Amino acid sequence: MNIDKSKLESFVNSIQGKVLSDNTSEEFQQSLKKRWNADVHHLPYIIVYTKNVQDISKSIDFARENNLPFGVKGGGHGCKSIADKGLFVDLSLMRNVRVDQDKKLAYAQGGCLLGDLDRECAKYGLGVVSGHVSHTGLPGLVLGGGIGHLSRSFGTTADNLIEAELVTYDGKIHKVNETTDKDLLWALRGAGTNFGVVSEFVFNLYPVTDVILGVFVHPPHSIREALTKLGEFVERPEVPNAFSCAISMTPEGFTILGIFNGTEADAEPFLNEVASFGTPVVSQIQKMPYVALQSMIDDKVPSQLKYYQNGPFLKSTLTPDVVNVLLNAYDNHPTKSCAILITHLGGKFQDFDKSHSCFIHRDAKFQVILMSIIPDDSLKPAIKKWTGDNSDLLKKFTLGDYGNTAEHTQSLSSIYGENLDKLIEIKRKHDPTNFFFNNLNIKPY
Known part of the structure; x- marks a missing residue:
């Protein structure tokens, strides 16, 4: 890993979560195994357990500035999120869910599993479409669409996403909703891993007991x-x-x-x-x-x-x-x-x-x-x-x-059909260098 040691040390010290950079350590190796599909293999240089959105932003900046491939793990069910010889962000420390019962909204961090969201919403007699297996990661599901037992009642999980806190390739933090950027929200609802890392999702909820x-x-x-x-x-x-x-x-x-x-x-x-x-x-x-x-x-x-x-x-x-x-x-x-x-x-x-x-x-x-x-x-x-x-x-x-x-x-x-051209335009605007490529990749060029 050809990264200046002082730069790496400065980065490590800036992170409020945890950074693993010794890929020979037992902790590092065990971290790589924390995935649903054991058929996925990769060996990053650095694993960052982010604690908040600022950690995500700093990780993206460090990877970009040092030309490191970047990958991110939400719940670990995805097959393409890898970062060979790069920087791999693990969101598993970010699993807080907050429910606004009056507005029927849920605020879920990017490391949540579906069960985290389901169980918290159930306390209030509310629910959202969220897949079939509770140990699935929320971010991968919703950013790819999200089909569940209640899809005939309420649509996809992504249909019920009304806002996202998104960190883009330049490390900037955005609130994405119908008012701030309608096109980007449209793209997040089904192709979202191409445009950044979501640190928090906001969903509409429905009475479900x-x-x-x-x-x-x-x-x-x-x-x-x-x-x-x-x-x-x-x-x-x-x-x-x-x-x-x-x-x-x-x-x-x-x-x-x-x-x-x-x-x-x-x-x-x-x-x-x-x-x-x-x-x-x-x-x-x-x-x-x-x-x-x-x-x-x-x-x-x-x-x-x-x-x-x-x-x-x-x-x-x-x-x-x-x-x-x-x-x-x-x-x-x-x-x-x-x-x-x-x-x-x-x-x-x-x-x-x-x-x-x-x-x-x-x-x-x-x-x-x-x-x-x-x-x-x-x-x-x-x-x-x-x-x-x-x-x-x-x-x-x-x-x-x-x-x-x-x-x-x-x-x-076969996945995006007639929407692919518009998605390429949005990719070109929000990720012109294809920094987020370890996914079902939409290239900007």
């Missing part, structure tokens, strides 16, 4: 009929935004969750009908705290395994042809370590005007995640081929890909 949850577990001979009927059911105009479903195909079996954001009386006819599809071996309907739903599958996707995934959007419902591709993919996985996860969209998800955010796939009916655990590095080529082959088979049914679950071989146009 309990949901009515239907759990329907199917044997192999029943799931095809159940999914096909479910695909027909969700197309009916009387199905409200309050209803959504989440489907998982894993080595443990096939499960359909019917989720209703409302009263038991209103939920009953819809969940009872879903219960009638196929011949489920488990059929349970219960009231559940929303915050419990949010952490329901945490242990199914633990940290420190090796993962590979891709996540396209379906333009149609679960037709027999789509179901056939998905079930064949499940049956033909090379290691039987896959999870095919399907999230129901529509409703409020599609109601936001396309000028509201750079997120483009508003007409999607479902999102599909093809996820694999890599049990051994020698099997990774076969898993990548399975992912690519089945993504190709789905292409005639899809609108494009989701940045938060893309495996980064997709074109940017």
